[in-house]
Amino acid sequence: MKVTMNRSAFMQELQTVQRAISSKTTIPILTGVKIVLTERGLTLTGSNADISIETFLAVDNEKAQMIVESAGSIVLQARFFSEIIRRLPEDTFTMEVVENEQVAITSGKANFMVNGLDADNYPHLPVVESRDQLKLSAQTLNQLISETVFAVSAHESRPILTGVHFVLENQQLLAVATDSHRLSQRIIPLEQEAEDFNIVVPGKSLIELSRSLADDEEEIAVSIMENQVLFQTENMLFYSRLLEGNYPDTNRLIPHQFNTEIEFTVPSFLAAIERASLLSHEGRNNIVRLSIKEDAVMLYGNSPEVGKVEEALSYEKVSGDPLEISFNPDYMKAALRAFGDMSITVRFISAIRPFTLEPTADQANFIQLITPVRTN
């Protein structure tokens, strides 16, 4: 194997597959990046227990300035290898497998000789049988992820809740996540015909996937296998394992009848929650209290040791019964950040029942749920 190519074009590919490479793995070869060179171009692979990423840099990619002298393959320790590439003196470099899995890396007057591993010993990636069940733009997929993934559980006590539940049926794609204290659900109507599916993808995989999809315009093909899902772009394959087990029926959690309703603009409500949480974070119970009356909506935060805050909230519209309700401000902050800069409607049944948050303008497709904290 011998190739000369542009350093920054290669570095970009390497950084993408490095998202799947952990230095903490117990399988030594998985700390490495697998490099396969053919006449067509260069394939890099990185993998851990949860995700695998494969990228392809074509020989005719202009930025790559690639000159393939001989095909071949090798595995190199990823973190160390990328440090070397990053610090090479020239814009291009040459990489050649010499004898005994040794790799010569040359750029300008710098000559590295590093120890590699036989690429034949690298584990095989899953075989994809049915391809392209669904196509989504990177923008849509990223939005779907950012609107739900924050609500997955961080605890392994119920592993199924550490993933986002994706359900495709009746020509619509539903994504929902809950940690049993709050829930976020987004529905996207599809224009294409697609086969139904029902999978749970680990939240951590989705976060890495989102980071790997830089170009909003790109189209992603989604393929689902027995226990894997593949997200494929023109030059990248992103595999994630699926979580096994039945996801709870979240539909029955979402209430439909309410007694109090209020409209906020997100940025001003979020700023007030952040102020109130400064005090709630200092106290033993991390809660803030919202008081809704016809003539005033107040937010209270309190810490006996440090002090207290009260603030009259600005709101667009309020209706229904007066209400006093307490909740964890961190759940509210995460929920509000997922909405971004828009107007939302918050609906309550009572002080002890979960309440809903929805965009005021588009209520059908995005809903969040927060369970209040009982204070007496």
Next chain:
Amino acid sequence: MKVTMNRSAFMQELQTVQRAISSKTTIPILTGVKIVLTERGLTLTGSNADISIETFLAVDNEKAQMIVESAGSIVLQARFFSEIIRRLPEDTFTMEVVENEQVAITSGKANFMVNGLDADNYPHLPVVESRDQLKLSAQTLNQLISETVFAVSAHESRPILTGVHFVLENQQLLAVATDSHRLSQRIIPLEQEAEDFNIVVPGKSLIELSRSLADDEEEIAVSIMENQVLFQTENMLFYSRLLEGNYPDTNRLIPHQFNTEIEFTVPSFLAAIERASLLSHEGRNNIVRLSIKEDAVMLYGNSPEVGKVEEALSYEKVSGDPLEISFNPDYMKAALRAFGDMSITVRFISAIRPFTLEPTADQANFIQLITPVRTN
């Protein structure tokens, strides 16, 4: 005490004194910032075992938009207080001491009530008897610090070496730091008359001082007391304790006769050292090897587990005996970064004697010393 003022002007002062405030102190009142309001303006004080900072915001400072309604004083928990100020909704805020050391902080519709402490219980800062022994521009002082402080010892086994030694005599100011493996010394000729002194200032204090001196043009008055030094700008007093004990005589460490001499430009030499250290960091001995011959200057890094690197170095000029010498690349990197983008001359006696680095253009005033590593 009651005052209304501009939030960002106040925030800036608060951030400066916060450099001296640790949340880990065992004296509770020192986690607080002392606030003293008079008709003239607002004084903030923060302090820990090593340094104390006092800033003054004058009532006639236009940016401060200050309206003093009544004078007074209070101590507020610094981290928490600055979080509140940072998150207030309006550009201005009002702060009022009500009863029982409670402080009302109001901005727009947000009303905080926080618990303070009696300012009379705050420790007194040292009294400065002799003032203004020396005046320096912030730029000169910052340069002096950045050129020496990296070489102080990080170990408390010889506490005196954790400081920078400042000596004023014969109308010149000398600053020197060493951790016994490397040394950095800068001399600044003074135009003013000044009383001689000989002090050791903790490296950590100097780093905080440097961060507090944002404006290069500002003039700093230096006053030395029994066991304290005061650096004073128009609106800030920065006190540091001094280290007690005799600083070793570093003059005798600096050699004056050499057998090999080479000139490098710093950026290209530094880049090569960084590449070689990638490999030395992986090995058990963190060393790189420099080989100087009349026709080639080579740098080698090696790690039996991972691989090796060799690089022909670019240099300006070489003379004297051929030499093979090994050293810790981290000391070399720190030394080169202190020089910045310039040409330096490196002079060697032998493979086992410390070598010197000096700016090629200005050798009298800045010298660094690195002890090599014996490899056999």
